[in-house]
Amino acid sequence: MSHTAETTQVRAPGVRQAQKLRTRRALLDAALALLEEQSLSSLGLREVTRAAGVTPAAFYRHFRDTADLGVALVDEALGSLHTTIRTALAATVRDGTGPEDGGGGEDGGDERIDAAVELIDALVREYPAHVRFIAREQHGGVTAVRAAISGQLALFGAEVADTLAAVPEAAGWSRADLLMLAGLYVDHMVMTASALLAAGPEGGTRAEVARVARRRMRLISLGRRHWLD
Amino acid sequence: MSHTAETTQVRAPGVRQAQKLRTRRALLDAALALLEEQSLSSLGLREVTRAAGVTPAAFYRHFRDTADLGVALVDEALGSLHTTIRTALAATVRDGTGPEDGGGGEDGGDERIDAAVELIDALVREYPAHVRFIAREQHGGVTAVRAAISGQLALFGAEVADTLAAVPEAAGWSRADLLMLAGLYVDHMVMTASALLAAGPEGGTRAEVARVARRRMRLISLGRRHWLD
DNA sequence: GGAGTCGGAGAACGGTTGTTTACTCGGTGG
DNA sequence: CCACCGAGTAAACAACCGTTCTCCGACTCC
Incomplete structure (x- = not known):
């Protein structure tokens, strides 16, 4: 290391x-x-x-108090997950099935979604404590930590919006709408991660949670595809 | 006395x-x-x-410990909001613009969405402490309280799914998909409420949060409308 | 109207908390 | 090589914690 x-x-x-x-x-x-x-x-x-x-x-040689330690934990958790999450989102973003040549091209989008959810699943398995911490303290009782998390997530949102803007399907989208969609993706990702965490490592419930998460993402992507109608 | x-x-x-x-x-x-x-x-x-x-x-004459008190708070908060939320969701559910006679009927859906977000806004203004408590302890550190909240929210979800099943647009939807959509609505509602709470009572940021929430709901409704394609 | 019930007061307990002090002692820089 | 710096130790501090006990007095039921 x-x-x-x-x-x-x-x-x-x-x-x-x-x-x-x-x-x-x-x-x-x-x-x-x-x-x-x-x-x-x-x-x-x-x-x-x-x-x-x-x-x-x-x-006291390292932190002023436990809240200060919490902020450090936020930076570490979301910082380390930064590249990973970026990869996941970049994959999810491109679900538009590309140019609509002929039919049956929708599988491409679904595959992207499957990969994204799988990546979140793997992420939760590898860093369960970090994920739990973020999900818990996102609305927790310590103001400074809440601010740090929402700041980091807003950063992610902006980044996702940029990635979204790059794909051809985003033509005609306003910056505000891109940010709206990006925020929806980010929030849904955190929600999914938390749900997977609560489901535990067992196969039964966890698989069902992942299934529902995929369907939700598919519905959102569907809405995205018809946004400009 | x-x-x-x-x-x-x-x-x-x-x-x-x-x-x-x-x-x-x-x-x-x-x-x-x-x-x-x-x-x-x-x-x-x-x-x-x-x-x-x-x-x-x-x-000790009333509660075993603070966790027990927390469970009581969950019942009170979500119990009192039950009828209110039910009303809100019933209004949101019917956004399909009815039978697709001609065009331009989409405003009906948007009006429903506006009303729903407005209702959430009013709810947050009236019971800010309850909303904050639910949002915070939903992923909080007390297991019993977490279980109580997720149980209540699952109840809401099932209820919303029932309401969704009653409208004509739900024809052809499986029960699992209805539950998926209902859960998405419920989660989005909690997220919106929390975001409104964090925005404070000031007009500027709060209005923007409400605006984004409306757009998110509109996108979800759009995906719902094209789900069976 | 009297016996009984019970919500709340008051006091005490052992334990833990956050914070500060004075001190040690090994790596660091001139 | 030696003086210094600073990360970590040990001890002490008052304040607070959850829990338990005894006791009081107003309500309840017969």
Whole structure:
């Protein structure tokens, strides 16, 4: 992962700062684990340090309070998922079945949707704690964290709108409408991720959730296709 | 204070139970007020009793713990909004512009959508604390409350699906697809309510949020209209 | 009208919280 | 090589937490 050069490490390596980042990592991981069964506003400072194996006072070397830690968690969670989500959305966006040559071309759109939902599913499986944290604190009790999340999601929305604008089907769409559709996609993605998380790793309910998510996306894409009528 | 029964106050009322319900009311109201700036899992028992003007020990006469109180709040919030939401959804459902006689009939659908969003807006203005509570605890840290909310919302969804099935445009729709669409409506309603709440009572941003919500609904209705193609 | 019920008050308990202080001690830079 | 810096420790602080106990007094039922 990190670039800890062993031999000719020079300049700015810092064994010092490396250790600092390690405990910071421990604090973030411990907090994320604890947040699977409670929300941020009830997360105790001592609770985190205890789980991380450090002293309560050490916490202040990294964060002002638990809310500050929460904001850091938002950046980490949505930052790491940034490229992944971008890929997913780019795939979803192009569902217009391309030029309407002949019929039966609709499978292309459905395949894109299937791939997108599958990607969300894989994402939830790989980073369940991050997804849970975002879904929970999106409307949570800590103002700063809420603001951070909505800011990041708005960023995603704008990015999706840009991607949407690039495809030929978007001809004639206003910027406002593109943002509207992009926001709908993003919100639906968060909702789907949360639903998948709540369904658990079992096959039965989870498969049904994915099925419904696909149909919802298909309906939205259908509406998108006929928007300019 | 109050003397006994005034004249022919009889049978089952009970001055006793009336007072009990009064303090229960005080506890619920105090909790709801406190929950505007934090989440349920961080809500303290003593905090609630202090705000309600009663002793901590009195709390146990009404609820086992704060999670139990949260479930009661869910029933109250979604129970009271039940009829209102039902009305709103019944209005939204019929957006198919009726029989497709000639063109230009689409305004009917848009008017329904406008009315529905307006109703949500009014609902948020009248019960902001309830709406905030539901939106926040829907993915919150208390399992029992989460289950209660999702159960109530699933009930709403089924009800909306029934209403949808009654309109002529639903011919040929499977029950699963009706539930899918109903869930999409319900989720979108909660999202819109939360967004309106976050926008605050000011005219500028709030009006924009309502505008986007209307467009989203219009797009969904469009997809619904072309679902069976 | 008297016995009984019960919602609420009051006080006490052990435990945990966030925060601050003084201190250690190993990596860092001149 | 040595002085310094700073991440982390240990201890102490008052405040608050959830829970339990005993007790009071007003309502209820017969």
